[in-house]
Amino acid sequence: MVKPKVLVTRRWPAAVEARLSESFDTVLNTSDTPLTPEEFRTALQNYDAVLPTVTDRIGNLALELERPQTKILANYGVGYSHIDMAGVTRHGITVTNTPDVLSECTADLAMTLLLMVARRAGEGEREVREGRWTGWRPTHLVGTKVSGKTLGIIGYGRIGQQMAKRAHHGFGMKILVQNRSRVAPEILAQCNATQVDNIDALLPQCDFVSLHCPGGAQNRHLINASRLNLMKPDAFLINTARGEVIDELALSQALWFETIAGVGLDVFDGEPNINPALMNCDNLVMLPHLGSATRESREAMGFRVVDNLCDFFQGREPRDRVN
Numbered sequence: 001m002v003k004p005k006v007l008v009t010r011r012w013p014a015a016v017e018a019r020l021s022e023s024f025d026t027v028l029n030t031s032d033t034p035l036t037p038e039e040f041r042t043a044l045q046n047y048d049a050v051l052p053t054v055t056d057r058i059g060n061l062a063l064e065l066e067r068p069q070t071k072i073l074a075n076y077g078v079g080y081s082h083i084d085m086a087g088v089t090r091h092g093i094t095v096t097n098t099p100d101v102l103s104e105c106t107a108d109l110a111m112t113l114l115l116m117v118a119r120r121a122g123e124g125e126r127e128v129r130e131g132r133w134t135g136w137r138p139t140h141l142v143g144t145k146v147s148g149k150t151l152g153i154i155g156y157g158r159i160g161q162q163m164a165k166r167a168h169h170g171f172g173m174k175i176l177v178q179n180r181s182r183v184a185p186e187i188l189a190q191c192n193a194t195q196v197d198n199i200d201a202l203l204p205q206c207d208f209v210s211l212h213c214p215g216g217a218q219n220r221h222l223i224n225a226s227r228l229n230l231m232k233p234d235a236f237l238i239n240t241a242r243g244e245v246i247d248e249l250a251l252s253q254a255l256w257f258e259t260i261a262g263v264g265l266d267v268f269d270g271e272p273n274i275n276p277a278l279m280n281c282d283n284l285v286m287l288p289h290l291g292s293a294t295r296e297s298r299e300a301m302g303f304r305v306v307d308n309l310c311d312f313f314q315g316r317e318p319r320d321r322v323n
């Protein structure tokens with residue numbers, strides 16, 4: 001049997017690339033830089049499957065094609081707001097993602113950011129490295145206690161629930177939840193969480209707010225100037241979801257005028273470019289999209305893609321179809 005022709009748009013963990021090559025005629029983008037839109041368009045005409053990542057902005061490309069060769073986009077990652085779903089679905093292209101296998105590590109990173117901003121760890125690290133530390137003193141880099149505080153979680157899917165577990169069972173935090181659909185009582189009960197009707201009602205009650213909703217047009221600037229204004233001045237905001245969920249200009253103003261206490265970001269609108277307005281805010285910790293960046297998660301994500309491809313090309317329903 002002829003093996004399906006598969007393009008991997010970025011380098012993956014070696015074990016996964018090896019597994020892929022066993023079942024597929026695999027081509028790796030050895031330059032390991034993102035494909036240009038033109039290269040991506042060509043890929044859709046020449047490969048049975050393309051395996052994109054968040055760095056492949058698959059806007060209206062598919063729409064412009066007559067008859068793409070590609071039958072499946074097996075995304076390496078859980079979020080797929082970089083893919084024009086309506087466009088590719090119209091061409092009958094299947095899209096899959098990699099849920100579950102990165103939830104714990106992404107929640108770990110959200111918790112890392114929460115602790116870092118509350119305890120001013122970013123500021124402290126910069127101070128030590130830059131030789132500015134003059135020694136212990138009672139008033140030095142005094143932060144905010146985390147234990148027992150109220151955490152608002154926006155988007156109570158797999159990652160949001162993992163975040164709640166860490167915060168509630170590890171730090172005794174009270175959990176408030178906002179989610180587009182009703183969360184089952186038994187799920188809420190796991191962390192003694194309360195679902196709040198809408199974001200505007202949730203924000204004023206929280207000491208910390210962590211975003212775990214999808215990106216894309218529907219949630220663009222979900223956190224805007226007026227919502228930032230609803231947060232307590234001593235509250236913190238964490239984003240490991242997608243950059244576009246926050247209006248970054250409004251955020252920089254909130255930080256600058258200290259209408260909120262601090263922010264931890266792992267994702268950015270237009271990343272890897274960082275809005276210059278954010279660069280000089282001290283009470284901000286920024287990480288380079290590390291949510292799923294553990295050996296374990298990155299391998300598991302890859303194997304999940306391989307499983308989806310095997311199902312698809314062997315005539316079974318892929319487990320992680322999203323369209």
Ligand code: 8YV
Nearest residue numbers: 053054076077078079291292
């Ligand atoms: C991925 C992520 O590593 O899975 C996601 O949606 O945000 C990341 O943790 C990245 O998107 C790879 O495509």
